[in-house]
Amino acid sequence: MDYTKNQSISAMFLLGLFIIMSTLDFTAAQTGVCYGRLGNNLPTPSDVVALCNRNNIRRMRIYDPDQSVLQALRGSNIELMLGVPNDQLQSIAASQANANTWVQNNVRAYPTVRFRYIAVGNEVSPLNGDTSRFVQFVLPALQNIQTAISSAGLGNQIRVSTSIETGLLGTTYPPADGAFRSDVASYINPIIRFLVNNRAPLLANIYPYFSYINNKAQIDLRYALFTSDGIVAGGVRYQNLFYAILDSLYAALEKSGGSSLEIVVSESGWPSAGGDTTTVANARTYNTNLIQRVRNGTPKRPNRAIETYIFALFDENQKNPEYEKHFGVFLPNRQLKYPISF
Numbered sequence: 001m002d003y004t005k006n007q008s009i010s011a012m013f014l015l016g017l018f019i020i021m022s023t024l025d026f027t028a029a030q031t032g033v034c035y036g037r038l039g040n041n042l043p044t045p046s047d048v049v050a051l052c053n054r055n056n057i058r059r060m061r062i063y064d065p066d067q068s069v070l071q072a073l074r075g076s077n078i079e080l081m082l083g084v085p086n087d088q089l090q091s092i093a094a095s096q097a098n099a100n101t102w103v104q105n106n107v108r109a110y111p112t113v114r115f116r117y118i119a120v121g122n123e124v125s126p127l128n129g130d131t132s133r134f135v136q137f138v139l140p141a142l143q144n145i146q147t148a149i150s151s152a153g154l155g156n157q158i159r160v161s162t163s164i165e166t167g168l169l170g171t172t173y174p175p176a177d178g179a180f181r182s183d184v185a186s187y188i189n190p191i192i193r194f195l196v197n198n199r200a201p202l203l204a205n206i207y208p209y210f211s212y213i214n215n216k217a218q219i220d221l222r223y224a225l226f227t228s229d230g231i232v233a234g235g236v237r238y239q240n241l242f243y244a245i246l247d248s249l250y251a252a253l254e255k256s257g258g259s260s261l262e263i264v265v266s267e268s269g270w271p272s273a274g275g276d277t278t279t280v281a282n283a284r285t286y287n288t289n290l291i292q293r294v295r296n297g298t299p300k301r302p303n304r305a306i307e308t309y310i311f312a313l314f315d316e317n318q319k320n321p322e323y324e325k326h327f328g329v330f331l332p333n334r335q336l337k338y339p340i341s342f
Contacts, residue, residue: 030294030295030305030306030307030308031059031290031291031294031308031309031310031342032057032058032059032060032061032079032081032307032308032309032310033052033057033059033060033061033309033310033312033313033329034060034061034062034063034266034267034269034309034310034311034312034313035048035060035061035062035069035312035313035314036063036311036312036313036314036316036319037066037069037316038316038317038318038319039314039315039316039317039318039319039332040317040318041317041332042314042316042332043314043332043333043334044068044072045066045068045069045071045072045073046072047334048069048072048313049072049073049076049078051330051334052076052078052313053076053078055342056341056342057078057342058077058078058079059078059079059080059081059116059307059309060073060078060079060080060081060309060313061080061081061083061119061266061267061309062080062081062082062083063083063085063122064083064084064085064088065082065083065084065102065105065106070106070109070110070113071110073110073113073114074110074112074113075112076113076114077114078114079114079115079116080113080114080115080116080117081116081117081118081119081203081266081309082106082107082115082117082118082119083118083119083122083163084102084118084119084120084121084141084145085122086121086122086124086131086134088102089120089121089124089134089137089138089141090134090137092120092137092141092144092145093136093137093138093140093141093144095144096144096147096148098144099141099144099145099147099148100148100151102145102148103145103148103149103152104148104152107149107152107154107158108152108154115154115157115158116158116159117158117159117160117161117200117201117203117264118145118149118158118159118160118161119161119162119163119203119266120138120141120142120145120160120161120162121134121137121138121141121162121163122162122163122205123163123164123165123205124138124162124164125164125165125167125168125184125187126183126184126187127167127168127181127183127184128165128167135187138162138187138191139190139191139194142160142161142162142191142194143194145160146160146194146198159198159199159200159201160198160200161195161200161201161202161203161264162191162202162203163203163204163205163266163267164188164202164203164204164205165204165205166204166205166206166207166245166249168180168181168184168188169181169248169249169252170182171248171252172244172245172248173233173244173248174233174234174235174236175233175234175236175238175244175245175247175248175250175251175299175300176234176236176247176251176300177234177248177251178247178248178249178250178251178252178255179251179252179255180252180255180256185256188256189256189257192253192256192257192258192261193257195258195261196257196258196260196261201261201262201263201264201307202249202253202258202261202262202263202264203263203264203266204246204249204263204264204265204266205265205266205267205268205311206242206245206246206249206265206267206268207267207268207269208224208225208240208241208242208245208268208270208286209224209269209270209271209277209286211224211241211245212224212241212277213275213276213277219241221277221282223240223241224240224241224286225240225270225282225285225286225289226239226240226242226285226286226289226290226292226293227285227289228240236299237299238299239293240289240293242268242290242293243293243298243299246263246265246298246300246306247298247299247300247301249263250263250298250300250301251300263306264307264308264309265294265306265307265308265309266309267309267311268290268308268309268310268311269283269286269287269310269311269312269327270282270283270285270286270287270327271283271323271324271326271327272284272326272327272328272337272338273322273323273325273326274321274322274323274324274325274326275321275322275323276323278323278326280337280338283326283327283337283338284337284338284339284340287310287329287340288340290308290310291310291340291341291342293306294306294307294308310329311327312327312328312329313328313329313330314328314329314330314331314332315327315328315330315331315332315337316328317332
């Protein structure tokens with residue numbers, strides 16, 4: 001028996017197994033969760049972190065730098081997207097000192113938290129009366145937070161971006177014709193240049209649910225839930241609405257100087273009650289299929305896993321309107337609402 005040959009084969013086998021396992025871990029880790037806290041019956045942050053660890057949830061988005069949450073995340077190995085709330089944008093945009101203090105208190109003070117992104121503002125839009133007053137502060141806040149992160153020596157570890165909603169798109173069909181509305185160009189184009197210059201992804205909240213309920217005459221429910229054979233749009237077969245929306249956003253970026261950008265889906269989900277087509281079965285179907293589908297790329301960006309954050313971790317009983325209370329994968333008592341594997 002040639003022991004040298006067998007040792008070589010064994011080493012090759014182990015190397016191949018390691019590569020396969022590494023790939024599986026990477027794809028499984030693509031899906032994180034959005035941990036909102038607008039509820040009066042939610043578990044403690046330490047219980048939430050333990051719940052995520054038990055369920056193999058390795059990435060999390062939070063919307064503000066709550067100190068109890070950050071403390072619970074210390075040493076947890078969960079990668080974090082940390083939000084700068086919209087109502088803090090003006091202060092951070094006003095001075096570099098304010099941004100430095102924010103980063104010191106909420107990032108540098110937690111060296112054992114694995115910060116991945118800082119989301120500077122959420123769904124700020126010139127078209128939205130609730131958020132339009134923050135538009136002027138987003139870019140300077142991005143710049144000041146980026147400077148603070150770089151000055152702290154964290155520029156290679158943490159990416160600074162902002163999370164947009166797809167209402168900024170003017171054209172979405174076919175996806176190849178995707179383009180931003182002309183009346184948001186002065187807002188979004190400088191942000192795109194900032195992201196390109198800093199090699200940061202664009203964060204985008206993508207909800208086939210809303211596209212479906214607002215256009216039920218043209219969109220098949222199965223297409224929104226990843227269960228149809230797909231459609232041909234512009235000569236390209238799209239298996240699901242999620243891919244189509246994402247590619248229309250990629251097309252819009254290409255037309256606006258952002259062809260090098262990646263998109264991280266910072267929210268996506270389906271409510272289980274409280275509105276049109278909101279059932280536990282639909283929520284389970286959507287989120288289960290979403291976890292599987294983001295392992296693959298879209299027609300425009302094939303064979304590239306899509307980093308995605310499911311909205312949301314829990315039902316939040318203090319949100320409105322009613323359907324907003326029912327996006328949770330888990331009930332507030334920490335029980336899964338339906339079987340799902342991360």
